Amino acid sequence: MVHVWRIRATGCEPAQYLYETLSDQERRSAQRLRRDERRRQFIQTRVCLRRVLAGYLAMAPNDVPITYGPLGQPLLDATEPGESTCQVRFNISHSHELALIACTAGRLIGIDVEHLHQERPFDRLARRYFSTSEYQSMFTGAPGDASAVRARQFLRGWTAKEAVLKARGLGVAGGLASAQVSCPVNAPTRLVQLDNDAVNRWTIRELSSDDDYVTTLAVRGAIQTLQMFDLDAACVFG
Numbered sequence: 001m002v003h004v005w006r007i008r009a010t011g012c013e014p015a016q017y018l019y020e021t022l023s024d025q026e027r028r029s030a031q032r033l034r035r036d037e038r039r040r041q042f043i044q045t046r047v048c049l050r051r052v053l054a055g056y057l058a059m060a061p062n063d064v065p066i067t068y069g070p071l072g073q074p075l076l077d078a079t080e081p082g083e084s085t086c087q088v089r090f091n092i093s094h095s096h097e098l099a100l101i102a103c104t105a106g107r108l109i110g111i112d113v114e115h116l117h118q119e120r121p122f123d124r125l126a127r128r129y130f131s132t133s134e135y136q137s138m139f140t141g142a143p144g145d146a147s148a149v150r151a152r153q154f155l156r157g158w159t160a161k162e163a164v165l166k167a168r169g170l171g172v173a174g175g176l177a178s179a180q181v182s183c184p185v186n187a188p189t190r191l192v193q194l195d196n197d198a199v200n201r202w203t204i205r206e207l208s209s210d211d212d213y214v215t216t217l218a219v220r221g222a223i224q225t226l227q228m229f230d231l232d233a234a235c236v237f238g
């Protein structure tokens with residue numbers, strides 16, 4: 001079972017009592033974010049994360065024991081007592097006004113979302129960050145003059161790679177070449193090579209939740225059931 005929680009950022013400043021559900025470390029991380037929208041989104045997402053995890057773990061949101069992996073991956077602290085605590089795995093991604101929290105039990109999970117409407121030199125970035133075979137899989141059949149198609153193709157490849165690297169707790173520091181993907185136009189994305197693991201142990205799923213975003217989920221193992229939920233930010237944040 002995989003759950004994906006979707007949170008749309010609101011322009012409201014989180015109320016003080018919500019801020020207080022965060023840990024000291026989370027409050028320090030929030031204070032380091034200079035852009036107001038990014039800081040608000042971080043706080044809103046962490047409040048939602050704590051509420052979601054509290055539901056799975058049957059504990060109060062501010063008691064959820066969040067710790068960090070060596071490269072900054074937030075994780076549940078497996079040294080805390082309680083078998084269920086170490087079983088729940090999650091990953092977070094945000095882009096523009098959307099944040100996603102993906103959760104499962106006992107398996108590696110990573111998610112990456114990117115806003116589609118970004119002005120970026122996608123072709124140049126693709127040549128820099130993808131191997132020749134990845135580049136060919138992405139752009140063969142994509143019209144050279146259709147920049148929207150090329151942007152989507154780039155972001156499909158990028159989010160797939162990053163979702164796998166995030167599931168492994170590495171992020172891009174793990175080396176973009178350590179996971180190779182194929183994402184042809186009009187065909188699903190596949191993982192074709194992964195350092196130190198068999199690709200057939202992984203499931204890559206593109207989530208078509210919103211036309212303005214490209215999202216990929218990576219799970220080590222099969223996805224039997226995938227459920228998506230909207231967290232009503234207006235309800236949570238007033």
Ligand SMILES: CC(C)(COP(=O)(O)OP(=O)(O)OC[C@H]1O[C@@H](n2cnc3c(N)ncnc32)[C@H](O)[C@@H]1OP(=O)(O)O)[C@@H](O)C(=O)NCCC(=O)NCCS
Binds near residue numbers: 073172
């Ligand atoms: C973490 C990273 C994947 C972020 O990618 P991004 O596309 O900018 O952002 P996303 O929104 O998709 O993901 C960010 C979320 O991933 C999670 N995350 C952070 N580090 C992570 C890691 N090593 N592995 C998996 N997930 C990670 C966090 O929840 C973070 O959101 P939060 O800070 O609001 O909680 C990227 O910065 C990275 O690869 N970092 C690698 C580690 C590194 O180089 N750290 C440098 C600082 S020491």
